[in-house]
Amino acid sequence: MYVIGKQWMWHVQHANGKRENNELHVPIGQPVRLIMTSQDVIHSFYIPAFRIKQDVLPGRYTSLWFEATKPGEYHLFCAEYCGTEHSLMIGTVIVMSLNEYQAWLTTPGDVIMPDGSIQAGQVLLNPNTSGPQLGPSLSDPMAVAGEQLFTSLGCAGCHVEAGGGTGPSLRNVFGYTQTLADGSTVLADENYIRTSILTSMKQIVQGYQPVMPVYEGQISDDQLNQLLAYIVSISNRGGNAPASVPVAEPQPSPAPTSVPAPPSAGGPFDADLATKGEQLFNNLGCVACHQDSGLGLGPRLRGLYNRQVALADGSSITADAAYLQESILNSAAKVVKDYNPIMPVYQGQLKDDEVRQLVEYIKSLTE
Amino acid sequence: MSTSAIPQNYTSTRADSATEWIKSWLLTVDHKRIAILYLLSINFFFLLGGLAASLVRVELVTPQGDLMTADMYNRMFTLHGVIMVFFFLIPAIPAVMGNFLVPLMIGARDLAFPRLNLLSWYLYMGGGVFALVAAITGGVDTGWTFYTPFSSSYSNSNVILTMSGAFIMGFSSILTGLNFIVTIHKMRAPGMTWFRLPLFIWANYATSLIQILATPVLGIALLLVMVERVWRVGIFDPALGGDPLLFQHLFWFYSHPAVYIMILPAMGVISELISAFSRKRIFGYEFIAFSSIAIAVLGFLVWGHHMFVSSQSVYSGLVFSFITMLVAIPSAIKVFNWTATLYKGSISYRTPMLYALGFIGLFIIGGLTGIFLGVVAVDIHVTDTYFVVAHFHYVMVGGTIMAYLGGIHYWWPKMTGRMYNEAWGAISALVVFVGFNMTFFPQFVMGYLGMPRRYHVYPEEFQIYHVLSTAGASILGLGFIIPIIYLTLSLFVGKVAGPNPWAATGLEWSIASPPPTHNFDQTPVVTEEAYAYPEDAAAQDSDSWQAGSHL
Numbered sequence: 001m002y003v004i005g006k007q008w009m010w011h012v013q014h015a016n017g018k019r020e021n022n023e024l025h026v027p028i029g030q031p032v033r034l035i036m037t038s039q040d041v042i043h044s045f046y047i048p049a050f051r052i053k054q055d056v057l058p059g060r061y062t063s064l065w066f067e068a069t070k071p072g073e074y075h076l077f078c079a080e081y082c083g084t085e086h087s088l089m090i091g092t093v094i095v096m097s098l099n100e101y102q103a104w105l106t107t108p109g110d111v112i113m114p115d116g117s118i119q120a121g122q123v124l125l126n127p128n129t130s131g132p133q134l135g136p137s138l139s140d141p142m143a144v145a146g147e148q149l150f151t152s153l154g155c156a157g158c159h160v161e162a163g164g165g166t167g168p169s170l171r172n173v174f175g176y177t178q179t180l181a182d183g184s185t186v187l188a189d190e191n192y193i194r195t196s197i198l199t200s201m202k203q204i205v206q207g208y209q210p211v212m213p214v215y216e217g218q219i220s221d222d223q224l225n226q227l228l229a230y231i232v233s234i235s236n237r238g239g240n241a242p243a244s245v246p247v248a249e250p251q252p253s254p255a256p257t258s259v260p261a262p263p264s265a266g267g268p269f270d271a272d273l274a275t276k277g278e279q280l281f282n283n284l285g286c287v288a289c290h291q292d293s294g295l296g297l298g299p300r301l302r303g304l305y306n307r308q309v310a311l312a313d314g315s316s317i318t319a320d321a322a323y324l325q326e327s328i329l330n331s332a333a334k335v336v337k338d339y340n341p342i343m344p345v346y347q348g349q350l351k352d353d354e355v356r357q358l359v360e361y362i363k364s365l366t367e
Numbered sequence: 368m369s370t371s372a373i374p375q376n377y378t379s380t381r382a383d384s385a386t387e388w389i390k391s392w393l394l395t396v397d398h399k400r401i402a403i404l405y406l407l408s409i410n411f412f413f414l415l416g417g418l419a420a421s422l423v424r425v426e427l428v429t430p431q432g433d434l435m436t437a438d439m440y441n442r443m444f445t446l447h448g449v450i451m452v453f454f455f456l457i458p459a460i461p462a463v464m465g466n467f468l469v470p471l472m473i474g475a476r477d478l479a480f481p482r483l484n485l486l487s488w489y490l491y492m493g494g495g496v497f498a499l500v501a502a503i504t505g506g507v508d509t510g511w512t513f514y515t516p517f518s519s520s521y522s523n524s525n526v527i528l529t530m531s532g533a534f535i536m537g538f539s540s541i542l543t544g545l546n547f548i549v550t551i552h553k554m555r556a557p558g559m560t561w562f563r564l565p566l567f568i569w570a571n572y573a574t575s576l577i578q579i580l581a582t583p584v585l586g587i588a589l590l591l592v593m594v595e596r597v598w599r600v601g602i603f604d605p606a607l608g609g610d611p612l613l614f615q616h617l618f619w620f621y622s623h624p625a626v627y628i629m630i631l632p633a634m635g636v637i638s639e640l641i642s643a644f645s646r647k648r649i650f651g652y653e654f655i656a657f658s659s660i661a662i663a664v665l666g667f668l669v670w671g672h673h674m675f676v677s678s679q680s681v682y683s684g685l686v687f688s689f690i691t692m693l694v695a696i697p698s699a700i701k702v703f704n705w706t707a708t709l710y711k712g713s714i715s716y717r718t719p720m721l722y723a724l725g726f727i728g729l730f731i732i733g734g735l736t737g738i739f740l741g742v743v744a745v746d747i748h749v750t751d752t753y754f755v756v757a758h759f760h761y762v763m764v765g766g767t768i769m770a771y772l773g774g775i776h777y778w779w780p781k782m783t784g785r786m787y788n789e790a791w792g793a794i795s796a797l798v799v800f801v802g803f804n805m806t807f808f809p810q811f812v813m814g815y816l817g818m819p820r821r822y823h824v825y826p827e828e829f830q831i832y833h834v835l836s837t838a839g840a841s842i843l844g845l846g847f848i849i850p851i852i853y854l855t856l857s858l859f860v861g862k863v864a865g866p867n868p869w870a871a872t873g874l875e876w877s878i879a880s881p882p883p884t885h886n887f888d889q890t891p892v893v894t895e896e897a898y899a900y901p902e903d904a905a906a907q908d909s910d911s912w913q914a915g916s917h918l
Contacts, residue, residue, distance in 0.1 A: 041517040041521050042514060042515075042516070042517065042611055044676065044751060046817070046819060048752075048816065048817025051747065051748040052748070053748065053750065053751070054676055055676050055677045055678055057605075057611055057677075058516060058604075058605045058606065058611065059606070077819045079750070079751035079752065081510050081820075081821040083517060083522065084438050084508070085437055086441070086821060086823070087432075087437065087822035087823040087824045088437075088824065090826075
């Protein structure tokens with residue numbers, strides 16, 4: 001279960017996405033592990049009757065586990081002074097039998113959807129099992145929500161599960177020791193996953209380039225929890241790291257396309273800039289989504305220049321240099337039909353020169 | 368001896384006009400006058416902190432927040448904490464009694480740096496003014512611990528002003544410590560070897576070491592919070608790229624040793640009182656002396672026990688827990704030695720002794736509950752509850768304030784030349800003892816039951832304990848007001864004390880009361896150890912006892 005503390009409230013998210021405020025329903029006789037974080041200041045999750053307490057910090061996960069043995073209602077307090085309404089940041093822990101808990105879980109209520117929105121009167125049912133939903137497994141709705149998010153955010157474009165993507169495969173990452181680019185090792189726990197999603201360049205896995213966009217401030221804590229649930233669910237945990245952690249060799253750039261200007265398709269382009277643009281295109285990871293096969297998460301870019309492009313809003317536009325530039329910097333402005341607005345914003349992240357190089361490279365891509 | 372016959376002393380003045388008289392006090396470099404300045408200002412802050420505490424206690428009589436708003440309540444307990452910790456407990460005994468007694472006890476003319484001493488008082492007052500202005504212009508609601516990122520990014524109260532106050536006060540503390548260390552090293556009278564020093568001097572020496580080494584760390588931590596608040600530099604707030612726990616490490620690296628800044632001088636006072644009112648050489652002098660140093664050193668290694676549930680590693684938790692246990696050893700050595708000193712002593716239950724005995728009992732409770740809190744498994748449940756509140760009040764109020772009052776009563780005749788009303792003294796000591804226990808013992812119980820601290824409203828089941836506690840606090844408050852009345856009256860109607868009303872040993876009792884400005888007419892030569900009471904003092908006293916004899 002995931003707990004988010006904020007001034008002055010406790011949010012709890014259950015494995016099936018069901019959410020509650022200032023209440024915590026738990027089954028009796030089952031070990032319950034809480035993964036907790038705070039959206040603002042330091043709080044402390046305290047259940048006096050269980051004799052447990054753990055500070056809840058912003059910017060990282062802390063965890064707490066317990067196994068309730070007696071049904072009933074117990075106090076839940078915030079024990080770390082957190083501002084004006086500190087003393088109202090209290091709630092109730094409701095310990096119920098497994099069946100009751102199961103019934104409660106499947107009663108429609110507030111549910112956190114994969115897009116981070118909260119829908120009332122919903123319930124996400126585990127499609128695969130009818131038994132109680134405890135602990136993460138691939139069929140858990142929360143992990144499923146995380147998987148959807150993983151796809152819709154475009155993570156899957158680089159983190160190809162079979163390996164060989166621009167980013168490492170995330171299968172069997174959680175719970176295993178990772179070797180980083182500087183040769184040090186780190187255990188991939190909740191905090192590592194969190195940091196790596198939000199600011200991946202802090203701890204780059206050996207053999208990979210620091211090309212992943214920064215998601216700090218772009219996804220909510222709820223969404224982060226869902227992604228975590230998904231990543232946890234695709235790890236078998238325990239034991240040693242799988243023998244063959246796929247290590248992607250930096251993609252050898254194809255020989256510079258110093259082709260003379262194409263006959264008719266796009267238009268003239270600067271070969272030097274285009275070569276640099278191609279390197280950038282590979283290094284930034286654009287190539288992962290904008291695949292030449294046309295099967296990627298982003299549209300195929302070959303032959304795009306100066307063609308008419310149909311946009312999601314039904315209008316169309318000529319893909320000239322200005323359009324390309326705008327789409328690189330802020331893709332969400334004009335999304336191509338049939339694609340999702342998931343491309344990171346590069347405004348402020350790329351220099352003008354680099355944008356021009358990318359544009360020249362796209363111009364150079366002819367059928 | 369009539370009043371007019373008292374020779375020229377430090378309180379009498381040759382000033383012709385009121386302005387000159389004021390100047391002669393405010394610009395004095397006499398350690399005794401500075402001690403009096405401290406006495407007045409520190410007591411002022413004590414009353415202010417006490418007022419805030421009273422409002423907090425009254426609010427908590429009912430579970431609803433009906434007396435004041437949550438914001439007001441938060442400001443009140445913060446004001447109470449900041450004032451009591453930074454402006455009362457830390458300076459109380461060193462700055463008042465230490466200033467007055469260190470030169471007298473070692474046979475010196477003054478402290479090593481008299482002007483620096485005056486500067487410390489001005490810094491103290493400067494810091495105090497900042498804290499007062501902050502309180503008057505809206506207050507501060509971070510708690511005295513200033514935890515980040517609440518203090519650095521979220522609180523919209525006068526954090527910077529208050530922190531500046533504590534920051535400035537820190538320099539006062541450092542300078543006093545520096546002054547004591549140099550004085551104790553360089554200005555002891557001939558024959559006053561290290562092991563003939565009164566234990567009060569040892570305690571202040573250990574305290575001074577902590578003041579010099581730990582206070583700068585607090586200064587740095589507070590400064591960094593201010594930098595983050597003003598310029599949004601990411602130091603502690605994770606939203607800016609900082610680490611919120613870094614602040615707790617820096618803060619407790621000072622503030623745990625600061626706990627010993629508060630209690631060590633108190634222990635020094637108790638050593639003096641127990642010996643003087645048992646008329647017996649103190650038992651295990653060297654052990655008490657070195658246990659002060661041991662507490663000072665160990666105090667630097669235990670800060671992590673404030674952070675057992677903060678998400679620090681369980682292994683560091685275990686190490687901090689173990690070192691915390693070690694602090695119990697020197698503390699227990701002191702208690703055992705005081706008790707052993709009482710054995711076969713000629714005990715007289717005068718007011719200071721009543722406070723000293725109260726101290727021993729309350730400190731044992733405060734100390735033992737400290738061990739509960741030092742055990743990780745127990746601490747996880749009771750930390751940040753009223754159990755902690757009760758624990759540190761037993762040490763700080765039951766310890767430091769009992770010793771402060773005991774010391775004030777013991778040296779009052781020396782400071783003022785007058786005796787106070789003994790009956791009222793005994794009554795007030797009793798009232799303080801009863802009121803104190805009634806205030807804080809229920810807090811142990813409700814803390815163990817899970818009542819978190821710093822709660823403005825609380826579940827109804829805890830009300831009975833809060834009501835008891837508030838009732839006790841009213842009695843305690845009365846116990847603090849009675850001495851103010853009879854001590855003030857004693858200045859005008861008190862019996863003239865004479866140089867040594869307690870028949871105590873120690874250089875300070877060998878000179879007139881109040882002491883002359885220059886302390887000693889001739890530099891004293893020390894030929895015997897401290898507490899050189901006759902072996903058969905108890906027998907002598909019982910032989911010569913008669914109704915109305917003053918011991």
